[in-house]
Amino acid sequence: MSVKEDTEGVYVVVPAYNEETTVSWVIEELANRGYNIILVNDGSKDNTLKNAMESQKKYPYNIHIASHIINRGLGAALKTGMVIASNYGAKYIITFDSDGQHEFNDIQKVCKPLKEGRADVVIGARLFKDMPFTKNFANTVMNLLTLIFYHVNVKDSQSGLRAFTIDAANKLNVVSEGYGVSSEFIREIKENHLKLEEVYITTIYTEDTQHKGTNMWVGFKIMCKMFLDMFRI
Amino acid sequence: MIYLSLYKIILIILALLSSLFFANRVRNKRSTVPTLILWVLFCIVVILIAIFPHFTDPIANIFGLQRGLDFIIILGFAFCIFTIFKLYVKVDNMNQSLSDLVRELTIEKERNEYLERINKNSKE
Numbered sequence: 001m002s003v004k005e006d007t008e009g010v011y012v013v014v015p016a017y018n019e020e021t022t023v024s025w026v027i028e029e030l031a032n033r034g035y036n037i038i039l040v041n042d043g044s045k046d047n048t049l050k051n052a053m054e055s056q057k058k059y060p061y062n063i064h065i066a067s068h069i070i071n072r073g074l075g076a077a078l079k080t081g082m083v084i085a086s087n088y089g090a091k092y093i094i095t096f097d098s099d100g101q102h103e104f105n106d107i108q109k110v111c112k113p114l115k116e117g118r119a120d121v122v123i124g125a126r127l128f129k130d131m132p133f134t135k136n137f138a139n140t141v142m143n144l145l146t147l148i149f150y151h152v153n154v155k156d157s158q159s160g161l162r163a164f165t166i167d168a169a170n171k172l173n174v175v176s177e178g179y180g181v182s183s184e185f186i187r188e189i190k191e192n193h194l195k196l197e198e199v200y201i202t203t204i205y206t207e208d209t210q211h212k213g214t215n216m217w218v219g220f221k222i223m224c225k226m227f228l229d230m231f232r233i
Numbered sequence: 234m235i236y237l238s239l240y241k242i243i244l245i246i247l248a249l250l251s252s253l254f255f256a257n258r259v260r261n262k263r264s265t266v267p268t269l270i271l272w273v274l275f276c277i278v279v280i281l282i283a284i285f286p287h288f289t290d291p292i293a294n295i296f297g298l299q300r301g302l303d304f305i306i307i308l309g310f311a312f313c314i315f316t317i318f319k320l321y322v323k324v325d326n327m328n329q330s331l332s333d334l335v336r337e338l339t340i341e342k343e344r345n346e347y348l349e350r351i352n353k354n355s356k357e
Contacts, residue, residue: 040339060350066343068335076332080339087344177332 009091013081075181
């Protein structure tokens with residue numbers, strides 16, 4: 001089976017906020033593999049948009065760029081990307097971080113259960129033992145909070161690599177704009193009775209990726225948000 | 234004769250100033266008359282309580298408090314908490330609306346740019 005056949009109907013949503021150093025490399029590598037990419041620039045203040053547009057010139061049919069005029073958070077960026085992918089007629093939607101922390105070959109891994117009809121949603125679970133201590137601790141706490149608030153026990157609730165069938169993606173109703181969206185996806189999966197599968201993926205932790213994602217402070221903010229969302233009017 | 238201590242004078246001045254502030258807003262069409270009436274009534278209550286604090290004693294007794302002033306302070310705290318909660322909900326809803334607006338604009342713009350690209354490439 002050729003690479004092109006594998007990527008048919010697969011749209012990769014890549015949210016990006018101030019990722020000028022990695023964004024071109026990530027989207028060009030994805031485009032080179034034949035994927036359709038929806039890059040969502042979430043009001044970046046650096047050259048993320050400019051670099052992405054340069055990449056788009058090389059792959060005009062594969063790379064689509066959507067740009068929020070102001071920063072609205074990871075959740076809003078993912079929602080925008082997923083709606084656009086759906087408008088293009090995507091069969092499968094993958095969410096993929098733009099900081100270069102994911103292994104490109106893992107997309108096939110998370111897509112496989114969807115294509116075989118075993119799952120509606122697949123989460124790429126990172127191995128916590130490979131993470132630096134603070135990230136490991138913060139992610140463990142987030143898993144625990146997801147279990148307490150949403151009663152779902154998952155291996156990695158905060159993973160950025162996820163795969164959805166288009167039907168599953170259209171059913172999800174997430175309201176969080178920031179990092180809290182990751183836990184909300186889990187809640188929605190449960191509430192919509194979607195079949196969830198988790199596959200282990202490789203995580204590449206570099207100097208840049210250390211500063212982003214779920215750390216103690218982000219974890220605390222997500223916890224407050226989860227609590228306040230219980231009283232949402 | 235009514236004895237006016239400093240805190241009473243400050244309260245009366247603040248109440249009068251806030252009434253004037255809201256009257257000015259109505260004059261500049263930035264607020265409505267019902268809002269002004271509500272604020273003026275609130276300011277009258279504040280002035281009355283400032284001049285005759287003992288008026289609130291019977292109400293305080295109902296709630297198991299001895300002094301009317303304690304009751305006013307507790308009421309003030311409750312009002313502040315309620316206001317914070319209301320503001321949180323309002324800001325949260327506005328935040329959500331802003332995100333929806335930004336997302337709608339982005340989706341529309343991306344679609345137009347894509348069609349433009351396709352047209353340009355087909356002409357070439």
